[in-house]
Amino acid sequence: xxxxxxxxTNLGVKRGNRWLIKDxxxxxxxxxxxxxxxxxxxxxxxxxRSLLKLINTTNGDINTIKGLRIGYMPQKLKLEDTLxxxxxxxxxxxxxxxxxxxxxxxxxxxxxxxxxxLLERPMSALSGGETQxxxxxxxxxxxxxxxxxxxxxxxxxxxxxxxLYNLIVQxxxxxxxxxxxxxxxxxxxMAATDQVICLNQHICCxxxxxxxxxxxAFTDLFxxxxxxxxxxxxxxxxxxxxxxxxxxxGEHHExxxxx
Amino acid sequence: xADFLLWAWLGxxxxxxxxxxxxxxxxxxxxAYFGDTLAHAALLGVALGLxxxxxxxxxxxxxxxxxxxxxxxxxxxxxxxxxxxLGILSHASLALGLVSxxxxxxxxxxxxxxxxxxxxxxxxQDIIWIALACGLVLAALVPLWRPLLAITVNEELAQVEGIxxxxxxxxxxxxxxxxxxxxxxxxxxxxxxSLLIIPAAAARRLSSSPEQMAVLASLLGMxxxxxxxxxxxxxxxxxxxxxxxxxxxxxxxxxxxxxxxxLS
Numbered sequence: 001x002x003x004x005x006x007x008x009t010n011l012g013v014k015r016g017n018r019w020l021i022k023d024x025x026x027x028x029x030x031x032x033x034x035x036x037x038x039x040x041x042x043x044x045x046x047x048x049r050s051l052l053k054l055i056n057t058t059n060g061d062i063n064t065i066k067g068l069r070i071g072y073m074p075q076k077l078k079l080e081d082t083l084x085x086x087x088x089x090x091x092x093x094x095x096x097x098x099x100x101x102x103x104x105x106x107x108x109x110x111x112x113x114x115x116x117x118l119l120e121r122p123m124s125a126l127s128g129g130e131t132q133x134x135x136x137x138x139x140x141x142x143x144x145x146x147x148x149x150x151x152x153x154x155x156x157x158x159x160x161x162x163x164l165y166n167l168i169v170q171x172x173x174x175x176x177x178x179x180x181x182x183x184x185x186x187x188x189x190m191a192a193t194d195q196v197i198c199l200n201q202h203i204c205c206x207x208x209x210x211x212x213x214x215x216x217a218f219t220d221l222f223x224x225x226x227x228x229x230x231x232x233x234x235x236x237x238x239x240x241x242x243x244x245x246x247x248x249x250g251e252h253h254e255x256x257x258x259x
Numbered sequence: 260x261a262d263f264l265l266w267a268w269l270g271x272x273x274x275x276x277x278x279x280x281x282x283x284x285x286x287x288x289x290x291a292y293f294g295d296t297l298a299h300a301a302l303l304g305v306a307l308g309l310x311x312x313x314x315x316x317x318x319x320x321x322x323x324x325x326x327x328x329x330x331x332x333x334x335x336x337x338x339x340x341x342x343x344x345l346g347i348l349s350h351a352s353l354a355l356g357l358v359s360x361x362x363x364x365x366x367x368x369x370x371x372x373x374x375x376x377x378x379x380x381x382x383x384q385d386i387i388w389i390a391l392a393c394g395l396v397l398a399a400l401v402p403l404w405r406p407l408l409a410i411t412v413n414e415e416l417a418q419v420e421g422i423x424x425x426x427x428x429x430x431x432x433x434x435x436x437x438x439x440x441x442x443x444x445x446x447x448x449x450x451x452x453s454l455l456i457i458p459a460a461a462a463r464r465l466s467s468s469p470e471q472m473a474v475l476a477s478l479l480g481m482x483x484x485x486x487x488x489x490x491x492x493x494x495x496x497x498x499x500x501x502x503x504x505x506x507x508x509x510x511x512x513x514x515x516x517x518x519x520x521x522l523s
Contacts, residue, residue, distance in 0.1 A: 052418075053418075054418060070419050072420075074413065080288075084469060084472055085469060093409045148419075
């Protein structure tokens with residue numbers, strides 16, 4: 001229990017008469033990388049944004065340790081070109097008054113993110129991959145207990161993706177922080193993850209990567225090709241989703257939430 | 260030099276100085292139309308002040324604040340698109356202000372002065388008001404600068420990092436409302452936004468940091484006030500429009516500058 005940074009129980013977000021996410025239970029622990037995967041429109045961003053308290057939840061509780069510092073890396077950053085802002089200044093805006101990284105550590109992180117040469121560049125002049133690395137640094141600058149990354153590799157080419165995931169694992173090892181990551185690509189994420197949560201409005205399955213990859217719910221969500229060689233065997237999923245992702249009534253729902 | 264010209268100049272300089280940083284925020288946050296709406300509501304404030312026989316500046320600030328709060332509440336509900344909402348409120352309040360003012364005896368109400376400014380009519384008492392308002396806004400801006408900048412860059416990041424975004428947004432609106440109430444004297448309600456927006460937009464070309472842009476915007480605004488006053492003095496042109504004209508000329512002049520020319 002002492003390692004849990006954030007715990008959400010029975011989380012639900014309803015917009016209009018549609019549940020974007022429902023009955024989600026999630027616990028984020030120190031030093032652990034949790035990845036949320038799911039198809040488009042599964043409510044991944046909704047889950048992340050409700051955990052960050054950026055949107056109001058309809059149901060459920062979110063409990064955090066006292067004084068939890070979160071570093072957040074949004075999917076993308078839209079900056080007005082009218083605002084003259086260097087990378088150094090952008091990073092500085094995220095700095096916490098009391099909790100700062102040691103200069104040595106900051107230097108290392110800058111090096112790992114290959115951002116030393118970017119510091120004096122205007123934010124508007126960064127490429128997609130450079131922006132992602134700067135956003136990651138911005139999330140790290142306040143020495144977070146918990147790092148929340150919403151689709152961190154968006155707009156980055158495949159080799160860049162691998163190195164970015166490696167970077168994220170390194171960051172976890174250096175800072176010892178908990179990490180919550182959202183992704184819709186499966187293979188790359190699996191290697192860098194301690195816990196996978198497979199989301200499609202509700203949690204279809206969760207657990208260690210190998211465990212989840214063998215889960216019928218997982219194959220059901222992504223199809224045999226999507227699940228690829230991660231899934232070692234297939235069998236019938238015990239419930240079906242409508243096009244809205246609701247579970248079709250009349251079928252039992254046991255066994256949907258795997259440890 | 261005539262006394263009234265000195266007062267006009269002093270008052271104009273103070274307002275231009277404070278309009279620099281706030282105008283920069285309005286440019287960064289795309290609040291130009293919002294500023295227009297507040298400015299038009301200022302006329303309603305004038306009418307209300309005359310009607311209730313209270314200090315006009317105070318009435319203007321209060322009406323602007325009420326409208327700002329109303330706006331942020333309505334924007335939050337997302338009933339209609341923001342620009343439509345602004346368009347409706349902006350012109351509704353302008354029309355209401357004009358109609359209410361028409362009730363008063365025309366000899367007592369200088370409508371043109373309110374619409375286009377009457378800088379040369381500024382007296383010592385106005386100067387004290389302007390100095391107080393500008394001092395207040397400046398004193399508030401110093402501690403608020405960093406959080407305001409943070410929400411301007413990205414509101415969600417700022418919120419996760421523990422900044423009260425809604426509060427900061429409201430405070431910025433309050434500051435803009437105060438500046439509009441005092442700037443009305445200089446350029447009038449129809450041209451206020453230009454005094455805020457144009458110097459900031461002109462300063463963008465030369466700046467490489469937010470602070471630089473804010474300070475440059477102030478300086479360019481002060482230059483525009485001085486030039487506009489001179490134009491008005493020598494050629495007997497209306498003061499408010501002359502100031503805006505000089506500011507626009509500065510903008511186009513700087514726009515032609517090569518982009519590589521930056522202060523470091």
